[in-house]
Amino acid sequence: xxxxxxxxxxxxxxxxxxxxxxxxxxxxxxxxxxxxxxxxxxxxxxxxxxxxxxxxxxxxxxxxxxxxxxxxxxxxxxxxxxxxxxxxxxxxxxxxxxxxxxxxxxxxxxxxxxxxxxxxxxxxxxxxxxxxxxxxxxxxxxxxxxxxxxxxxxxxxxxxxxxxxxxxxxxxxxxxxxxxxxxxxxxxxxxxxxxxxxxxxxxxxxxxxxxxxxxxxxxxxxxxxxxxxxxxxxxxxxxxxxxxxxxxxxxxxxxxxxxxxxxxxxxxxxxxxxxxxxxxxxxxxxxxxxxxxxxxxxxxxxxxxxxxxxxxxxxxxxxxxxxxxxxxxxxxxxxxxxxxxxxxxxxxxxxxxxxxxxxxxxxxxxxxxxxxxxxxxxxxxxxxxxxxxxxxxxxxxxxxxxxxxxxxxxxxxxxxxxxxxxxxxxxxxxxxxxxxxxxxxxxxxxxxxxxxxxxxxxxxxxxxxxxxxxxxxxxxxxxxxxxxxxxxxxxxxxxxxxxxxxxxxxxxxxxxxxxxxxxxxxxxxxxxxxxxxxxxxxxxxxxxxxxxxxxxxxxxxxxxxxxxxxxxxxxxxxxxxxxxxxxxxxxxxxxxxxxxxxxxxxxxxxxxxxxxxxxxxxxxxxxxxxxxxxxxxxxxxxxxxxxxxxxxxxxxxxxxxxxxxxxxxxxxxxxxxxxxxxxxxxxxxxxxxxxxxxxxxxxxxxxxxxxxxxxxxxxxxxxxxxxxxxx
Amino acid sequence: xxxxxxxxxxxxxxxxxxxxxxxxxxxxxxxxxxxxxxxxxxxxxxxxxxxxxxxxxxxxxxxxxxxxxxxxxxxxxxxxxxxxxxxxxxxxxxxxxxxxxxxxxxxxxxxxxxxxxxxxxxxxxxxxxxxxxxxxxxxxxxxxxxxxxxxxxxxxxxxxx
Numbered sequence: 001x002x003x004x005x006x007x008x009x010x011x012x013x014x015x016x017x018x019x020x021x022x023x024x025x026x027x028x029x030x031x032x033x034x035x036x037x038x039x040x041x042x043x044x045x046x047x048x049x050x051x052x053x054x055x056x057x058x059x060x061x062x063x064x065x066x067x068x069x070x071x072x073x074x075x076x077x078x079x080x081x082x083x084x085x086x087x088x089x090x091x092x093x094x095x096x097x098x099x100x101x102x103x104x105x106x107x108x109x110x111x112x113x114x115x116x117x118x119x120x121x122x123x124x125x126x127x128x129x130x131x132x133x134x135x136x137x138x139x140x141x142x143x144x145x146x147x148x149x150x151x152x153x154x155x156x157x158x159x160x161x162x163x164x165x166x167x168x169x170x171x172x173x174x175x176x177x178x179x180x181x182x183x184x185x186x187x188x189x190x191x192x193x194x195x196x197x198x199x200x201x202x203x204x205x206x207x208x209x210x211x212x213x214x215x216x217x218x219x220x221x222x223x224x225x226x227x228x229x230x231x232x233x234x235x236x237x238x239x240x241x242x243x244x245x246x247x248x249x250x251x252x253x254x255x256x257x258x259x260x261x262x263x264x265x266x267x268x269x270x271x272x273x274x275x276x277x278x279x280x281x282x283x284x285x286x287x288x289x290x291x292x293x294x295x296x297x298x299x300x301x302x303x304x305x306x307x308x309x310x311x312x313x314x315x316x317x318x319x320x321x322x323x324x325x326x327x328x329x330x331x332x333x334x335x336x337x338x339x340x341x342x343x344x345x346x347x348x349x350x351x352x353x354x355x356x357x358x359x360x361x362x363x364x365x366x367x368x369x370x371x372x373x374x375x376x377x378x379x380x381x382x383x384x385x386x387x388x389x390x391x392x393x394x395x396x397x398x399x400x401x402x403x404x405x406x407x408x409x410x411x412x413x414x415x416x417x418x419x420x421x422x423x424x425x426x427x428x429x430x431x432x433x434x435x436x437x438x439x440x441x442x443x444x445x446x447x448x449x450x451x452x453x454x455x456x457x458x459x460x461x462x463x464x465x466x467x468x469x470x471x472x473x474x475x476x477x478x479x480x481x482x483x484x485x486x487x488x489x490x491x492x493x494x495x496x497x498x499x500x501x502x503x504x505x506x507x508x509x510x511x512x513x514x515x516x517x518x519x520x521x522x523x524x525x526x527x528x529x530x531x532x533x534x535x536x537x538x539x540x541x542x543x544x545x546x547x548x549x550x551x552x553x554x555x556x557x558x559x560x561x562x563x564x565x566x567x568x569x570x571x572x573x574x575x576x577x578x579x580x581x582x583x584x585x586x587x588x589x590x591x592x593x594x595x596x597x598x599x600x601x602x603x604x605x606x607x608x609x610x611x612x613x614x615x616x617x618x619x620x621x622x623x624x625x626x627x628x629x630x631x632x633x634x635x636x637x638x639x640x641x642x643x644x645x646x647x648x649x650x651x652x653x654x655x656x657x658x659x660x661x662x663x664x665x666x667x668x669x670x671x672x673x674x675x676x677x678x679x680x681x682x683x684x685x686x687x688x689x690x691x692x693x694x695x696x697x698x699x700x701x702x703x704x705x706x707x708x709x710x711x712x713x714x715x716x717x718x719x720x721x722x723x724x725x726x727x
Numbered sequence: 728x729x730x731x732x733x734x735x736x737x738x739x740x741x742x743x744x745x746x747x748x749x750x751x752x753x754x755x756x757x758x759x760x761x762x763x764x765x766x767x768x769x770x771x772x773x774x775x776x777x778x779x780x781x782x783x784x785x786x787x788x789x790x791x792x793x794x795x796x797x798x799x800x801x802x803x804x805x806x807x808x809x810x811x812x813x814x815x816x817x818x819x820x821x822x823x824x825x826x827x828x829x830x831x832x833x834x835x836x837x838x839x840x841x842x843x844x845x846x847x848x849x850x851x852x853x854x855x856x857x858x859x860x861x862x863x864x865x866x867x868x869x870x871x872x873x874x875x876x877x878x879x880x881x882x883x884x885x886x887x888x
Contacts, residue, residue, distance in 0.1 A: 077826030077863045215822060222827030223818040224810035225762020225803035229828060232761035240756075284756050285748040360766050360774060360828040360862045411764070411828030412862050443767040624822055628868070632825055635864030658771035658860065666856045666866040673867055 053184045056193065057110050058088060058136075059143040065167055065181030067094050070104035072111040072132065074123035074383045075218055076359075076413035077632075078688040079625040082217045083129050084136055086621055090209045091140030091201060094180070095167030101217045103407050108386040121386030124418050124514065126587035126686025129621055133684050141196035150187045151178060166208070204619060204681045213624045218409070230381045230408040231364045231440070238366065239268055240284040241429040241439040242291045245276040245449040248651040249511050250302040253277050256295035264290050271432045275449075278429045280437055288442070303509025304651035309455055312508065313351055316457035316478040319504045320349065326476070326504035330490055333498030335463070338472030342463030346534050349459050350526035352714035354452040354646035356655075357515055358663055361411020362446040367392075367426035368436035375402035376427055377436075381410035383418035391420045392427050415514035416451060447661060448653045451513030452646050454481035458526040463498070468538050470549065472498035475527070477519075480505065481512045488520030488693060491527065493556040493585060494549040510648065516636060520586050520693035525641075525714060528582035528697025532704060542701060543569050543581055555616050555678070556583065556590045562614035562676050563592035577609065580702030584693035587686025589617040593634070593694035595670075597702040601725060604718030606699065608638055608670045613694070616678040618685045623677060630675045630691040637695025639664030645715050731795040735760070736805030746792035751775045753791050754802060762803035762831045766860070773859030776832035777802050783839040785858075803831035806838060814838055817876035825863035833859050837873050845880055847873070 052062045060068040069088055075081035085101050104111040104121075112119025113131040144164060151169045152159040155176065163170050170177040204210075221227035246253065255277050261267060266286035271278035277296060281287035339345055365380035376392055385407045393400040410417055426439040441449075456479035463472035473496050477485045482505070489501050515521070535545035543564050550557040560583060564570075573579055573596050581594045596610040611634050620626050643662045647654045655661040700711045709724045728743045735758065742757045749768075754760045754777070766774030768787045775786040778801040779794065794800060806812050814834050824830045833856070840847055840855040847855070852873050861869070 077824075079825070215819065216824075218827065219819055219822060219824050220810060222824035222830050223815045223834060224807075225760075225831045227827050228761070229764075231765065232755075234756070234759060283744070284752050285745060289745075358862055360764075360772065360826065360860065362765065410826060412826045414862070440765075443769075443772075628822065628825060628865070631867050632864035635866060636862065639864075657769055658767050659769065663860050663862065664864075664866075665860065666869065667853045669853075669866045669870070 051184065053187050053189070055143045055146045055189070056139060058139045059092065061180060061184055063181050063184045065095065065098045065179055066100060067092075067098055067180070068100045068102055070111065071101050072104040072113070072121060073128040074381070074385060074407065074410055074413065074417075076123065076381070076383065076410035076417065078126070078128075078629060079216050079622060080123070080128040082214065083621045083625060084132055085217070086209050086214060087129070087133055087136040088140035088143070090207055091137045092144045093164035093166060096209055096214060098167060106385050106389070106405050106407065112386060121384070122418065123383045123413070124415070126589075126688040126690070129684050130588060130686050137201055138196060141201055142193045145193055145196060146187070146189060147180060147183050149190055150183055153188060154186045210619065210621050211623060214622065216625060227409050229361055229411045230366065230379050231361055231411065233366050233379045233408065233438070235366055235368060235379070235436040235438075238436040238438055239280050239282060239433060240287045241278055241280045241426065241437040242287045242442070243273065243276040243278045243425060243439070243445065244291050244294045244296060245445055246296070246298040247448050247653050248298060248300070248302060249304045249449070250509050251275070251304070251651070252299040252302075254297040254299075256297055257293075261290050261294055264293070269433050271429050273425070273428070278425070278432070280429050280433050284440065300651075302651065303507065304648070306651070307508040307510060307648055308650055309354060309646075309648040312455065313457055315506070317349065319478045319506070320457060320459040320476055326502045328500070328502045329486060330499055330501035332500070333472070335472040335474045335498040335500040338463040338498040339461060339474065342471065343466040344464045344537070346462040346464070346530070346537060347460065348530055348533060348710070348712060349457055350522070350529060350712045351457050352455060352522040352525065354455045354510070354648070355515060355640050355644045356447055356450045356452055356646050356661060357412070357414045357416040357513075358447070358661065359410075359412025359414050359416055362443055363416070363422035363441040364439060365423040365426035366436060366438045367423070367430040369396065369427060369431040369434065371434045373431055374398050376430070377404045377406070378423060378427070379406045379408060380423045380426070381408040381417060382420065382423065383410065383413045384420065388420060388423060392423060395424045395427055396431060414516045415518070419451065419513060443658070444656045447656055449511070450646070451511040453515035453518070453521065454479050454484055454512045456481075456485055456522055458522065460526055460530040462530065462534055464534065464538060468540070470496055470534060472496065474500040476502050476504060477523070478504045478506070480508045480510065484512055484514060485519050486523070487518040488523040488584065488586065489527070493553040493583070493590070495552045496549065509651070516633070517586055517689040517692045520584060520689070521637070521640065521696065522714065524582065524584040524693035525696035525700065528584070528694065529700045529710065529712065532580070532697070532701040533710065536704070546581070546583060556585070558678050559583070559590050559592040559614040559616050562678060563594050563612050566612040566614065566674055566676055567594040567596070567610075569594065578702045578706035580698045580700065580705055582694040582697030582701060584697075586689045586693050589615055589685040589687055589690035591615045591690045591694055593691060593698045595695075595698040595702050597699060597706065599703070599706055599721070604721035604725070606642060606703065606716060606721060607668070608699065611670050611673045611698075613674070613691055614676040614678060615687070615690050616680055617687050617690060618680050618682040620677050620680075621684055626677060626687050627675045629687045631673050633689060633691035634673055634695055635664055635669065637692040638668070638699070641696045641699055641715055642668070643715055643717060645717065729792075731791050733791070733795055733800060734797060735800045736802060742791065744791060746790060748791045749787050750777070750789040750791055750794050750800070751786035754786060760802050760804050764828055764831060766829065766832075770858075771860070772829070773836055774829050774832040776835040776859065778835060778839065781839065781842065783836045803835055806835065812838065813876040813879050814841065814872065817872040817879065821868045821872040821875060823865050823868040823872050825865055829859060829861045833861065833869055837869070837876070840873070841877060841880065845883055846877055
């Protein structure tokens with residue numbers, strides 16, 4: 001059963017579930033071979049052979065010692081494809097040079113991340129390493145048990161006398177040893193595998209792989225062009241689909257020139273969607289040519305038409321002024337009382353524009369819906385592989401067992417690819433023509449019909465008592481987006497006795513989504529700027545002020561002190577430069593960032609010369625990858641802070657591509673980025689979003705230190721910088 | 728539909744398409760060379776960078792009809808036979824890629840710098856690479872990898888084209 005077809009998926013899934021139920025844990029039936037997707041990683045995949053042994057649902061072993069470990073997470077650049085198998089390989093005591101990694105079958109019940117009452121295959125919130133750490137250690141220990149158990153039986157020695165070391169089982173008393181690969185010749189997979197007690201797992205000081213610098217598994221295929229993204233898949237008989245969408249979210253199309261478009265060469269079908277017109281053609285260039293010529297009247301009786309982003313800030317401000325409070329999320333102590341009785345109060349508003357994901361691979365997917373409409377095969381890169389079958393089944397009104405999904409590398413996820421809209425489109429267009437269709441979003445589609453990090457206004461108020469202590473902090477977020485607005489608005493690492501957090505909600509009709517670090521970007525910008533404003537107002541050094549606030553949070557304080565030490569905070573920067581500091585927690589990781597900037601006062605251009613960051617991410621599985629994620633978060637943070645802005649005028653998205661939505665270019669990188677990881681034996685935390693939230697505050701605070709002026713509106717474009725300088 | 732003869736990675740290829748079809752779609756969808764990526768379609772991101780007679784160019788903005796005059800077109804698949812170009816080695820050593828989508832274009836762009844300037848300064852590298860976007864933020868490592876590759880070539884130009 002080498003090829004998974006829609007019909008065999010369900011039966012094998014069921015048989016495995018039944019098997020798991022009876023075996024009480026971990027092992028596998030041969031049917032799983034057909035399910036492990038061989039596509040999606042590289043064009044240079046290995047083949048499976050009959051003599052290969054499946055040790056558990058997670059691990060396959062070949063006679064030559066080659067191990068294949070399944071990766072259950074989407075690989076979108078964050079590196080968990082390597083980090084997760086490292087965790088398993090550690091307990092298995094594998095020889096890492098003999099490890100091959102494949103995407104796990106899409107079976108959330110088996111490979112999903114444990115969310116208490118259910119398991120999901122969803123890669124979001126930087127939770128993969130954190131969420132899989134315990135279960136993959138257990139999986140590695142269980143695979144090791146399978147090997148030890150077989151050797152103990154084969155040699156007739158107690159299992160407890162066996163030891164392992166990097167791919168070898170040894171029995172010291174008899175001086176015998178056997179390699180993992182050799183065990184395949186006599187291996188017996190037990191009917192059930194016991195749960196290995198925690199105390200039998202390695203202690204952190206015994207780690208050989210975790211914490212060592214191992215090259216990422218996916219990188220070789222990403223330097224020779226062989227890594228397969230969904231965009232790169234071609235299916236025999238495939239057609240191409242593009243969709244003309246409006247520039248107003250929610251607007252509905254009426255096609256004006258259907259006959260003219262249908263008569264163009266190579267046009268196979270036009271598919272009317274609620275929000276656009278799909279064009280299916282025999283080639284991509286023909287589809288795009290038709291897209292250029294299509295004439296559509298767009299409805300204007302939609303919510304978004306009433307929304308102009310830059311004017312909306314006035315409304316947001318008015319809402320912040322109202323006495324009536326919004327939804328209260330945190331109420332600790334009594335902030336209104338602390339404000340009334342304060343020796344000194346502070347107040348400031350911070351704003352942020354919409355930002356767009358701009359993942360480098362525009363959205364795309366391939367679907368092949370059978371002629372009878374009752375089954376579908378999908379190729380895509382998604383952060384949510386576990387829900388593709390259900391989503392497509394619902395869209396096509398078929399049984400989920402009839403959907404086969406092939407996961408691919410993601411050319412960036414950043415939160416955008418946990419929504420299946422682009423996969424549904426491929427299914428709908430394919431169904432319309434009963435042929436495989438590759439749906440491709442142009443960059444303009446991807447940007448204009450994007451799902452943005454919401455704009456917001458944040459009003460912060462603080463009370464300081466006669467001794468200079470920060471006693472109360474009130475934080476009011478105004479905007480659209482619900483939970484997208486408020487992540488990161490709590491201050492659990494600052495000892496502030498009175499705290500209040502609320503959201504005042506509006507609806508703008510704009511598509512919104514999680515964007516790397518979600519609300520932490522805007523919220524940490526506001527909070528960390530405000531903390532600096534208060535420190536400055538009190539005449540206290542911002543670093544010293546934060547040290548006092550962190551008196552009850554030793555781990556957070558350690559990142560603060562480490563970053564200050566790295567940046568030599570107590571020494572003056574060069575002439576014309578200034579430093580700024582900010583702290584933030586995200587996905588369990590604690591991070592302090594410090595930057596040193598200079599300013600072109602004529603052009604209004606901020607230059608970041610140096611960025612230092614100290615992070616406490618618990619146990620670090622892949623240290624070099626943690627550094628890479630920290631660097632990437634800082635640079636993406638700089639990009640969003642210095643230049644990125646989506647503006648909307650009467651519902652119309654004003655930008656369209658990278659010429660008017662500029663991303664950070666290599667010419668604007670700092671001279672150095674230095675990252676320190678605080679040594680820890682605490683459980684690992686998320687690292688993919690840890691550094692981004694501190695960037696805005698660090699830059700704004702450096703700017704204030706340099707100029708005495710505050711930047712309170714993201715992004716800090718040259719126009720806004722010049723305006724702030726004049727103010 | 729007109730036919731065009733192209734020379735890609737040393738091989739002669741014939742495609743039937745409209746004269747204005749971007750070289751990018753020809754390389755990817757007609758010829759199946761998928762290492763060259765689509766990012767923006769307007770020469771802003773560099774994901775589609777290929778070599779045309781030794782010059783780094785954006786395949787999204789080159790009509791196929793202008794590329795059928797015997798020009799030598801090289802894609803990432805043709806940069807080296809086995810991923811052993813000094814830049815590819817340096818890219819692995821520096822662990823540059825994250826999502827990896829832009830990296831073919833980055834490497835192809837970098838290769839033309841080292842072909843003509845074996846010892847580029849930091850500024851020269853940054854200026855040369857300015858047209859290639861990376862959303863993951865791998866720029867620090869791109870710089871390191873190019874510097875490493877330059878060092879490894881010991882002052883010799885890399886002329887694999």
